[in-house]
Amino acid sequence: MRNFKTFIQDFGWPRIIIFFFLVALFIMAPFVGVRLDASFSDVLNRFGQNAIMVLAMVPMIQSGCGLNFGLALGLVAGLLGATLSLQLELHGMLGFLGAIVLATPFSIIFGWFYAKLLNKVKGEEMTIAMYVGFSFIMFMCIMWLILPYNNPTMVWGYAGKGLRTTISVENYWLKILNNFLAIKIGQFFVFPTGLLLFVALFAFLMWLFLRSKTGTAMTAVGSNPDFARASGVDVDKMRTISVIISTFLGAVGIIVYEQSFGFIQLYTAPSPMVFPAVAAILIGGASINKASMVNVLVGTILFQGLLTMTPSVINSLLQTDMSEVIRIIVSNGMILYALTRKIKVSK
Amino acid sequence: MANGSSLLSIEHVSKDFYGNVVLHDVSFDLHEGEILGLVGENGAGKTTLMHILFGMPVIMETGGFQGSIKIGGTEVHFSSPFDALDAGLGMVHQEFSLIPGFTTTENIVLNRESMRASILNDVFGDRMSVLQRDRMRERAQKAIGKLGVDLNPDMLVSEMPVGHKQFTEIAREIDREQTRILILDEPTAVLTESEAEMLLQTLKRLASEGIAIIFISHRLQEVLAIANRIVVLRDGHAVKDTPNENISMRDIASWMVGRSLGESGQRSEARGFAESLFKVRHLWVDMPGETVRDVSFDVHRGEIFGIGGLAGQGKLGIPNGIMGLFPAGGEVVLDGKTVPLNDPAKALAMGMAFVSEDRRGVGLLLDESLEWNIAFTAIQVHGQYLKKIFGLFSQRDEKAMEDLCAEYVKLLDIKCTSTKQKAKELSGGNQQKVCLAKAFAIKPQLMFVSEPTRGIDVGAKKLVLDTLHHYNRDFGTTIVMVSSELEELRSICDRIAIVDEGRIAGILPPTADISEFGLLMSGAAMEEAVNA
Numbered sequence: 062m063r064n065f066k067t068f069i070q071d072f073g074w075p076r077i078i079i080f081f082f083l084v085a086l087f088i089m090a091p092f093v094g095v096r097l098d099a100s101f102s103d104v105l106n107r108f109g110q111n112a113i114m115v116l117a118m119v120p121m122i123q124s125g126c127g128l129n130f131g132l133a134l135g136l137v138a139g140l141l142g143a144t145l146s147l148q149l150e151l152h153g154m155l156g157f158l159g160a161i162v163l164a165t166p167f168s169i170i171f172g173w174f175y176a177k178l179l180n181k182v183k184g185e186e187m188t189i190a191m192y193v194g195f196s197f198i199m200f201m202c203i204m205w206l207i208l209p210y211n212n213p214t215m216v217w218g219y220a221g222k223g224l225r226t227t228i229s230v231e232n233y234w235l236k237i238l239n240n241f242l243a244i245k246i247g248q249f250f251v252f253p254t255g256l257l258l259f260v261a262l263f264a265f266l267m268w269l270f271l272r273s274k275t276g277t278a279m280t281a282v283g284s285n286p287d288f289a290r291a292s293g294v295d296v297d298k299m300r301t302i303s304v305i306i307s308t309f310l311g312a313v314g315i316i317v318y319e320q321s322f323g324f325i326q327l328y329t330a331p332s333p334m335v336f337p338a339v340a341a342i343l344i345g346g347a348s349i350n351k352a353s354m355v356n357v358l359v360g361t362i363l364f365q366g367l368l369t370m371t372p373s374v375i376n377s378l379l380q381t382d383m384s385e386v387i388r389i390i391v392s393n394g395m396i397l398y399a400l401t402r403k404i405k406v407s408k
Numbered sequence: 409m410a411n412g413s414s415l416l417s418i419e420h421v422s423k424d425f426y427g428n429v430v431l432h433d434v435s436f437d438l439h440e441g442e443i444l445g446l447v448g449e450n451g452a453g454k455t456t457l458m459h460i461l462f463g464m465p466v467i468m469e470t471g472g473f474q475g476s477i478k479i480g481g482t483e484v485h486f487s488s489p490f491d492a493l494d495a496g497l498g499m500v501h502q503e504f505s506l507i508p509g510f511t512t513t514e515n516i517v518l519n520r521e522s523m524r525a526s527i528l529n530d531v532f533g534d535r536m537s538v539l540q541r542d543r544m545r546e547r548a549q550k551a552i553g554k555l556g557v558d559l560n561p562d563m564l565v566s567e568m569p570v571g572h573k574q575f576t577e578i579a580r581e582i583d584r585e586q587t588r589i590l591i592l593d594e595p596t597a598v599l600t601e602s603e604a605e606m607l608l609q610t611l612k613r614l615a616s617e618g619i620a621i622i623f624i625s626h627r628l629q630e631v632l633a634i635a636n637r638i639v640v641l642r643d644g645h646a647v648k649d650t651p652n653e654n655i656s657m658r659d660i661a662s663w664m665v666g667r668s669l670g671e672s673g674q675r676s677e678a679r680g681f682a683e684s685l686f687k688v689r690h691l692w693v694d695m696p697g698e699t700v701r702d703v704s705f706d707v708h709r710g711e712i713f714g715i716g717g718l719a720g721q722g723k724l725g726i727p728n729g730i731m732g733l734f735p736a737g738g739e740v741v742l743d744g745k746t747v748p749l750n751d752p753a754k755a756l757a758m759g760m761a762f763v764s765e766d767r768r769g770v771g772l773l774l775d776e777s778l779e780w781n782i783a784f785t786a787i788q789v790h791g792q793y794l795k796k797i798f799g800l801f802s803q804r805d806e807k808a809m810e811d812l813c814a815e816y817v818k819l820l821d822i823k824c825t826s827t828k829q830k831a832k833e834l835s836g837g838n839q840q841k842v843c844l845a846k847a848f849a850i851k852p853q854l855m856f857v858s859e860p861t862r863g864i865d866v867g868a869k870k871l872v873l874d875t876l877h878h879y880n881r882d883f884g885t886t887i888v889m890v891s892s893e894l895e896e897l898r899s900i901c902d903r904i905a906i907v908d909e910g911r912i913a914g915i916l917p918p919t920a921d922i923s924e925f926g927l928l929m930s931g932a933a934m935e936e937a938v939n940a
C-alpha cells in the first residue's frame with residue numbers, strides 16, 4: 062500500500078488522471094465505431110511526429126532556462142532548412158537529411174542570439190522567450206514573402222513570388238521516415254519503424270549528452286548556478302549551449318513533423334506548435350528545472366494520445382467538434398499547473 | 409542610581425528562538441539623562457534585545473519573551489513599534505530610513521506634519537488638510553537646533569552627505585514631543601571621524617536635556633568617550649554592568665570576547681614553518697557587505713591560518729575574492745605561480761579549494777545526490793570520474809562516483825540513508841561535511857574554509873574541526889579558515905589574522921591574550937599604541 066502511495070506521488074496525479082482518461086477513450090472507441098488498430102497506429106505516428114520537439118525542451122529545462130517558449134526560433138530554422146531543401150530540388154532521403162543540414166547553421170545562429178538575450182534576463186526567461194517567439198514568427202511572415210524563392214511548387218501561382226502558406230512535400234520527401242522499414246499489419250495498422258528509430262536515436266544522443274561532462278555541468282547550472290560557478294563552470298556558456306541544442310532540436314523536430322504530415326506550413330503556423338510541446342513534457346512529469354527522457358516519452362504519448370483519441374471518440378459520442386477545445390484546455394491547463402508549482406523548488 | 413528615578417528597566421528578559429537561547433536573564437536600568445553604552449560581539453543578543461524593546465512583530469511570532477520591561481515604573485507590553493513610539497522610545501537604525509526625494513524638513517516631520525483644515529475637509533475629511541509649510545520648517549529647525557548641528561532644512565536627503573542623513577534621523581526622533589529614550593544602533597558605522605565626533609557631542613547635549621540614550625557600537629573608544637554606564641552582552645548574558653570609571657578598552661574587549669577559563673578547549677601546539685606557500689598582496693574584493701580594501705598576508709606550507717573579525721568587516725570577502733566569486737584585484741601567488749583572479753575555474757585548477765560560508769546557496773546542489781555533490785567539482789576541474797564509451801563520448805563514471813562518495817561518507821561519518829540521497833535531506837552538520845568532502849575530493853594544496861561551523865550543533869562542530877585538523881596533520885593540506893568564532897580559531901589555528909574595515913588589523917598567535925583579539929576587532933589597536 063505504502064509503495065503504491067509513493068508510486069502515485071512520484072508519478073503524479075495529473076499523469077494518472079490523463080492516463081485513465083486515455084484508457085477510457087480506448088475502451089469506448091469500439092463502441093462508437095472507431096477502429097482500435099487505426100487509433101493505435103495514429104497515436105504511434107503522432108508520437109513520432111512530435112517527440113523531437115518535446116525533446117527540445119529538455120536541455121533548456123536542465124540548464125535552468127525554464128520551458129522553451131521560444132521554440133518557434135528552432136521551428137523557423139527548420140522551416141528555412143525545409144524550404145531551402147525544396148528550392149534545391151533535393152529528393153528522398155537526401156532531401157530530408159539535406160533539410161536538417163541546411164537548417165543547422167540557422168538554428169545555431171538563432172540559438173546563439175536567443176541565448177545572449179536569455180542570459181541578460183535571468184529569472185524571467187520564460188516570459189521573454191514567449192515574446193521572442195511571437196515577434197520572430199511575425200518577422201518571418203514578412204521574410205517568407207520577400208525571400209527570393211522560385212520553386213513553382215512553393216511560390217504563389219499568380220505572382221510567381223512569395224511562399225505559399227502550405228507547401229506539399231509529396232514529390233520530395235513525404236513520409237520518408239515513416240515508410241522506412243514500416244511494418245504493416247492488416248489494413249489499418251502501420252508501425253512507423255523509421256520514424257520511431259529516428260526519435261530513439263535522438264533521445265539516446267540526448268541521454269548520452271546529459272551524462273557527459275558538459276551535460277553534467279549543464280544540469281548543475283540548472284540546479285544551482287552559484288554552486289556551478291564556484292566549481293569553475295562558465296554558467297553563461299552552459300546556458301548558451303543548452304539554448305542552441307534546444308533550438309537545433311526544434312528545427313529537426315519540425316522537419317520530422319513535416320515529412321510525416323506532408324506539408325510545410327509557413328507564416329503563423331509555428332505559433333500553435335510551441336504550447337503543445339511545452340504541455341507534453343509537463344504532462345510527462347518534468348518540472349520547470351528537471352526533465353528526463355522518461356518525461357519526454359510518457360508526456361508525448363499521453364498528450365498525443367489524448368489529441369488523437371478525443372476527436373474520434375468524443376466527437377462520435379457528442380456529435381460535435383470538441384478536439385480543439387480539449388487540446389487547448391489540456392495544454393494551457395498543464396502549463397498553468399506547472400508554473401504554479403514553480404515555488405516548490407528547494408533553494 | 410545616578411539621577412535617582414529609573415526611566416527604563418529591563419528585568420530578567422530571556423528569549424529563545426526555537427530552543428536556541430539568545431538572551432538569558434538580562435536586566436539593567438536606564439536613568440534620565442544617562443548614556444548607556446551597550447557592547448557585545450555579533451550574535452551576543454544586542455539586536456534581539458532591541459527588537460524586544462521595540463515590540464517588533466518577529467518577537468511575538470517566535471513565541472514572545474520572558475521577563476518584563478518597565479517605563480517610568482509601569483510595566484509595558486508593546487505589540488508593535490507604534491506602541492513603543494507612543495511610549496516615548498525613539499530608534500535610529502544602522503541603515504537610514506529616510507525618503508531620498510524629500511527635504512530635511514519633510515523627513516523630520518514625516519507623517520506628523522502640521523496641517524491646516526481646508527474647505528475640502530468638510531467633504532472628504534481630514535485627509536484633505538493642507539500642509540503648513542512654515543510651521544513644519546519651524547519645528548524642523550527647532551529639532552535641528554536641539555542637536556546643535558548645522559543642517560539646511562530645505563536640502564534634499566539624496567543630496568546630503570552621510571553624516572547629515574544620520575543627524576536628520578535623530579532630529580526626526582527628537583521632534584516627537586514624547587521621546588524620552590533614544591536608541592542608536594551603530595550610529596557611527598557609516599560616519600567619518602569628524603562626523604562621528606560631532607554626533608557624540610550632540611548625544612551628550614541631548615543627554616544633558618534629560619533624554620536617556622542607549623548607544624550600541626563596536627567602536628569601543630566612542631563608547632568609552634560618551635557613556636555613563638556600560639553594559640556588556642556576551643552569548644545572551646549581561647556579563648558586565650558597570651559605571652564608566654577607570655575602565656580601559658582592553659577591559660571591555662576582554663569582557664566582550666572572553667570565555668570563562670574552563671570553557672576554552674585545546675590549543676594547537678606551537679609549530680614552526682619554514683616555507684611560504686601562499687602570498688597575498690594588496691587584495692581588494694568587491695563583495696557586498698564584506699568589502700576587502702587592502703589585505704596582504706602570507707600562509708606557510710602545512711599551516712592552519714585563521715582569519716577572524718566582526719561581521720561586515722571583510723573577512724568573508726578574502727576567500728570569495730581569491731576564488732573568483734566576486735570581483736577582486738591585487739596580487740595572489742600560490743607556490744610561486746600567480747593566481748588569476750575573477751576566474752573560479754583557474755583558481756580551482758591551480759589546486760585551491762573553497763568551502764563556502766553560504767552552504768545552501770553556493771556549497772551544495774540541494775536537489776542532487778550526494779555523489780553529484782562530492783564528485784562534481786572533481787569532474788569539472790580535473791576531468792576525473794569520467795569514462796570513455798565507444799572511445800568517443802566521455803561519460804560520468806557512476807560507479808567511481810559512488811565509490812568516492814562512499815569513501816567520504818565513511819571517512820567523515822556523514823549520516824545518510826545512501827549515497828543517492830539528496831543533499832537537501834541531510835542535517836546542517838552533515839551538509840557541511842559534504843561540502844568539506846567536495847573540497848577534499850579535488851585533493852587541494854590549499855583549502856579555504858569559510859565559517860565551517862555556522863549553524864550546526866556542538867557535536868557536529870567538533871567533528872568538522874577535528875576533520876580539518878586531521879587533514880592538516882595527516883595529509884599536509886594547508887588550510888585558511890575564516891570564522892566569526894574566535895574560540896574556534898584559537899583552538900585549531902597556528903596564526904590568526906584579525907580583519908577590521910577591510911584591512912588586516914594584526915596577526916596574533918592563538919596563545920595571545922583574549923583582550924588583544926578584542927582590541928584588534930574593535931579597530932582600537934592603533935589608537936592605543938599611539939596613546940601608550
